[in-house]
Amino acid sequence: MTIETDDYRDVWVFVEQHDGTAAPVSWELLAKGRELADETDESLVALVMGDDVSDLAEEAVARGADRALLADDAVFEPYRADPYGEQFRALVEARKPSIVLIGGTHTGRDFAGRVAVPAHAGLTADCTELAVDDEGLLLASRPTFGGDAMATIKCPAHRPQMATVRAGVFDTSEPTESDVERAAAVEEVEVVVAEEDALSTVLERVVSDVVDITDADVVVAGGAGCEGEVGPIVELAEVLGGEVAASRAAVDEGWIEPARQVGQTGKTVRPHLYIAAGISGAVQHLEGMNDSDVVVAVNTDPNAAIFEHADYGIVGDLHEVLPKLTELVREQQEVAA
Amino acid sequence: MNDGWNIVVCVKQVPDADDVTIDPDTGTLNRSGAPAVLNRPDHNAVESALALRESVGGTVTAITMGPPPAKAVLQTAVGVGADGGVLLTDRAFGGSDTWPTSLALARAAAELDADVVICGEESTDSSTGQVPPGIAAHNGWSQLTYVESLDPQPEDGVLVGKRDVEGGYERVAAELPVVVAMEFGANRPRPAGLHRKIFAETEFEPVEWSASDLGIEDRVGLANSPTKVGGMDTATPVERERIRVESVDELYEYIAEVR
Ligand SMILES: Cc1cc2nc3c(=O)[nH]c(=O)nc-3n(C[C@H](O)[C@H](O)[C@H](O)COP(=O)(O)OP(=O)(O)OC[C@H]3O[C@@H](n4cnc5c(N)ncnc54)[C@H](O)[C@@H]3O)c2cc1C
Numbered sequence: 104m105t106i107e108t109d110d111y112r113d114v115w116v117f118v119e120q121h122d123g124t125a126a127p128v129s130w131e132l133l134a135k136g137r138e139l140a141d142e143t144d145e146s147l148v149a150l151v152m153g154d155d156v157s158d159l160a161e162e163a164v165a166r167g168a169d170r171a172l173l174a175d176d177a178v179f180e181p182y183r184a185d186p187y188g189e190q191f192r193a194l195v196e197a198r199k200p201s202i203v204l205i206g207g208t209h210t211g212r213d214f215a216g217r218v219a220v221p222a223h224a225g226l227t228a229d230c231t232e233l234a235v236d237d238e239g240l241l242l243a244s245r246p247t248f249g250g251d252a253m254a255t256i257k258c259p260a261h262r263p264q265m266a267t268v269r270a271g272v273f274d275t276s277e278p279t280e281s282d283v284e285r286a287a288a289v290e291e292v293e294v295v296v297a298e299e300d301a302l303s304t305v306l307e308r309v310v311s312d313v314v315d316i317t318d319a320d321v322v323v324a325g326g327a328g329c330e331g332e333v334g335p336i337v338e339l340a341e342v343l344g345g346e347v348a349a350s351r352a353a354v355d356e357g358w359i360e361p362a363r364q365v366g367q368t369g370k371t372v373r374p375h376l377y378i379a380a381g382i383s384g385a386v387q388h389l390e391g392m393n394d395s396d397v398v399v400a401v402n403t404d405p406n407a408a409i410f411e412h413a414d415y416g417i418v419g420d421l422h423e424v425l426p427k428l429t430e431l432v433r434e435q436q437e438v439a440a
Numbered sequence: 441m442n443d444g445w446n447i448v449v450c451v452k453q454v455p456d457a458d459d460v461t462i463d464p465d466t467g468t469l470n471r472s473g474a475p476a477v478l479n480r481p482d483h484n485a486v487e488s489a490l491a492l493r494e495s496v497g498g499t500v501t502a503i504t505m506g507p508p509p510a511k512a513v514l515q516t517a518v519g520v521g522a523d524g525g526v527l528l529t530d531r532a533f534g535g536s537d538t539w540p541t542s543l544a545l546a547r548a549a550a551e552l553d554a555d556v557v558i559c560g561e562e563s564t565d566s567s568t569g570q571v572p573p574g575i576a577a578h579n580g581w582s583q584l585t586y587v588e589s590l591d592p593q594p595e596d597g598v599l600v601g602k603r604d605v606e607g608g609y610e611r612v613a614a615e616l617p618v619v620v621a622m623e624f625g626a627n628r629p630r631p632a633g634l635h636r637k638i639f640a641e642t643e644f645e646p647v648e649w650s651a652s653d654l655g656i657e658d659r660v661g662l663a664n665s666p667t668k669v670g671g672m673d674t675a676t677p678v679e680r681e682r683i684r685v686e687s688v689d690e691l692y693e694y695i696a697e698v699r
Contacts, residue, residue, distance in 0.1 A: 126606070181610070184573065184583050209605055213585045216573035220539065225666030228538075228568035246675060247566070253673045261666035302582035303614040306600065310608035321699075343699075355625045362607050367567065368624070376698055393678050397698045399691070414681035415694045427688040428695070435696065 108201075111262040114140040115200040117191070118151045118163055118171075119210055121182065125159055127275065127315055128206035130166055132268055134276035135233055136204055137167045143239045145201065148172060150194065152187060154180035160289040165278040169288065172198075176294040181305050182210055186296040188217025193295045195222055200263045202241050204233070207267040219265050225258025226265040231272045231371070241266065246367075246390055271317030271371040272394075313362045314346065321345025322374040322395070324365055326388075327352035328381015328402065328421055333359060335425035336380060342432045348372065350382045365391035380421040384409030401425065444498025445555040445594070445616075449489040450545055450575075451502050451517055452479045453510040454565040478513045481560030481624040488590055488622050489558045490521045490630070496592045498555070499523045503548050505533060505541060511646055518640040519632035525646040526552070532651040535662025538566075542574025547654040549617075550579055556599060557619045561586070572621035582614035585621040 116136040119126040133149060140147040149163030149171040160171035172194065178186050195203065195218055203218070205211040207229045219226035232244035232253070240257055241264040247254045258264040316322060321343045325336040327350065336359075340347045349359035351366060365372055367387040377395035381402065382388060389412055392398065400413035401421045410416040417424060455474035489500045502517035504510050505528040514525030528544050536544070549557045557576075562569035569585070576583035584601035588609065591600040598613045604623055632640075651657040658664075685691045 121606070183612070184576075184585075188577065209586045209603075212569050213573060213583070216538075216542070216570050217577045217583075219570075219666075220542065220574050220577035223539065223666060226538065226570060227667055228570055242670060247672075251675060253675045254669055255671040255673070256667050257670035258666050259668060303584075303612050306611040306613055308605070308608070308610040310605065310610075313607035351625070360607075361604060368561070376695065398680060399695065410684070411682065412678070412680055415683050415685055415691060417685050417688070417691050419688075424688055424691070428692055431688070431692040432695075 106260070106262055108260070108262055111199045111201040113146045113148050113200045114143070114202045115148045115150055115204065115263070116163075116168070117203070117205040117211065118149050118159055119206045119208060120151070120153050120156060120159055121210075121310070122180070123153065123156055123159070125162070126206055126208060126210075126270070127317070128208060128268070128270035130275045131270065131273040132204045132206060133163060133166050133168060135268070135273045137276065139202060139233065139235055139241075140169075142235050143201070146170060148200065150174075150191070152179045152190060157289065161285050162278060164285045164288045166276040167279075171289045173289055173291045174294055175291060178294065178296055178298050178301070181308055183301060183303050183305065184214045184217055185302045188214045189296045190294065191218045192221050194292060195224075195263060201239070203263045203265045205265065205267045207269040211267050215265060215267050222263065223261055224263050224265050225256070225261045226267070227256040227258075228267050230266045230268045233266065233268065240264070248386075251386070269371050271373065314360075316346045316348050316363055316365070316372055317370050319346035319372065319374050321376045322348045322365070322372050323378045323380065324348035324350065324382060324392070325353050325359060325380050325421075326350035326382030327356070329353055329358060331356070331358055332422065335422055335429070339378065339425045339429045339432075342429050342436070343376070345374070345376070350385075350388050367391065379409050379413065380425060382409055383407050384412055445492070445496050445592075446553050447489050447492055447498055447500045448549050448552050448554040448557045449485050449500060449502050449517065449522065450557065450559040450571070451482045451486065451504050451513045452560075452563050453477070453504065453506050453513045454479045454563055476509065476512065478516045479560055479563045479565075481562060481564070481622070482513075483560075483629040484622045484624060484626050485558045485560045486517050486520060486522065487627045487629040488620070491627070492556065492558070492590060492592060496594050501526060501552055503528065503545065503552075505529070505544050514646045515640040515644060516632075518644050519637040520630055521633070521636060525644070527646040527648045528654070529648055530650040530652075532657050532661050535665060536660050537665035537667045538568055538570040538574055539666055540656075540660035540664050542571045543578050543656055544651070544654060544660055545571065546575040546578035547656055548649060549575060551649075551654065555616045555618075557617070559619065559621050561621050561624045569621070572619050576619035579617070582618045583620070584612060584614050584618060587620050587622050588626050590620065
């Protein structure tokens with residue numbers, strides 16, 4: 104199957120939202136999408152799907168999209184793979200975008216394939232770098248083999264060039280001053296999916312406010328070494344004015360909530376200071392913390408891999424080291440006050 | 441339904457991640473020294489498949505796509521209790537990215553008349569997580585990804601999955617046939633039974649299907665893979681100070697400095 108790649112143009116960004124609230128990665132992608140569209144001299148188009156979400160379409164325009172496509176219908180709330188995939192696919196086939204960016208969230212990774220497969224599009228998973236080459240071809244790069252290598256994936260003969268992109272790797276876009284023409288840049292599109300065709304039903308959805316650890320300046324992360332006691336982690340994060348995070352092991356044990364997981368299947372954080380306590384330093388974890396400015400490791404095992412990836416390391420029990428550290432920070436803060 | 445469900449579990453042979461190295465001169469991956477193992481998240485998939493069979497009845501068939509030695513992962517699955525295994529093997533599959541790979545698995549699942557296809561969350565060697573949704577998309581089936589636990593409701597012909605979502609969870613009822621991606625670590629995989637293991641290693645022979653058996657010989661392989669690796673770079677290693685400190689006071693000094 105050969106396709107006329109020249110028929111495809113524009114950069115699309117999927118604006119992921121749940122209950123009317125946009126996922127932060129949506130605005131990060133919009134900012135990156137703006138750069139790519141400027142380079143290829145194409146339009147940046149935001150795609151908004153949901154129930155009663157025209158305000159998000161307008162916000163996308165305020166944050167830099169040239170246009171927003173709005174698919175507004177009750178069938179899109181809450182999210183389900185098949186209605187989202189089917190609607191998105193229909194839009195892609197009718198309007199032929201060249202590049203499509205989707206957040207590398209559970210939602211984005213759940214339905215991106217439902218667009219890429221029927222479109223026979225190239226889909227690169229979980230990218231951390233995006234660029235375009237001289238011919239306007241998307242260069243989607245992602246860590247591979249546990250972050251030891253970066254693979255750059257291209258999609259020369261198929262369109263669109265799709266990528267899911269990890270949250271937290273790009274800076275977010277900010278809304279500009281209220282623009283009266285904003286609403287005019289929003290186009291409501293025909294909804295092509297119907298409830299009776301849906302293959303699944305959401306029976307229950309339990310979510311709380313999702314913390315965003317990707318913006319924190321200080322991150323204190325606990326791993327399996329916590330052994331169920333996260334108090335020292337929480338207290339140190341508190342005095343340092345930072346966020347608590349976790350390795351997957353601590354999340355799987357239920358000690359720390361999943362939204363705070365750092366790593367390949369969690370978040371990418373970029374703090375000034377990252378403290379890894381009771382974390383062994385598995386490649387999948389390192390992938391999410393490698394962008395930190397300064398890394399501190401606390402581990403009882405002098406041979407733990409994490410020490411190789413830390414600026415300052417101390418061999419010790421986190422249940423002793425962290426409270427002492429907390430105490431020292433507190434003392435200093437009292438002196439300063 | 442009295443005769444249970446046809447449960448298919450997709451497994452993959454991967455190089456043991458800890459043993460893959462990068463040649464610093466060429467930037468290419470050196471996998472030759474790495475022993476091949478069953479992709480770790482697939483252990484969770486096999487366990488869910490067996491547990492599902494225990495609750496609704498039916499059969500568990502393991503499938504894998506790969507060169508003939510990939511038979512080993514089918515033996516692993518049969519050793520813990522899968523009823524049978526299918527090996528999709530053919531030179532025509534060589535160089536397939538997720539699009540043709542999920543097509544081949546989708547065709548095989550349809551051929552096996554699957555009610556439920558269970559996969560691991562992602563593979564440790566390519567970690568795209570795209571194959572399960574890809575199988576569902578090729579066949580137009582429903583899907584449940586990032587699943588923590590399964591609750592089959594055979595009387596209604598649905599499989600309910602508790603899915604991990606940002607900030608919490610949701611319970612979703614999916615129509616059969618359905619493709620499931622189990623979350624890594626979602627359950628505790630059972631060990632192989634001794635007799636079953638011996639059977640898997642000595643008597644069990646997988647069914648082998650080629651691309652033409654599945655009628656997809658001109659839709660797989662490198663030529664039908666939309667994505668191409670355009671380059672591989674050793675990631676610029678992040679240079680760390682690696683300073684060992686002896687006391688918490690000393691550690692505090694460093695932290696106070698960087699804050
Ligand atoms: C597909 C896939 C995706 C994955 N994604 C992620 C991911 O996104 N994020 C992630 O983190 N992992 C991920 N993993 C898991 C990863 O491989 C490791 O299993 C995990 O990171 C280990 O977590 P840990 O370091 O907390 O636990 P362990 O490896 O068990 O290490 C615990 C450490 O704590 C130390 N320790 C014990 N007691 C103490 C104490 N009292 N004081 C101080 N130190 C102590 C030990 O010496 C040890 O080094 C993934 C795995 C797979 C297969």
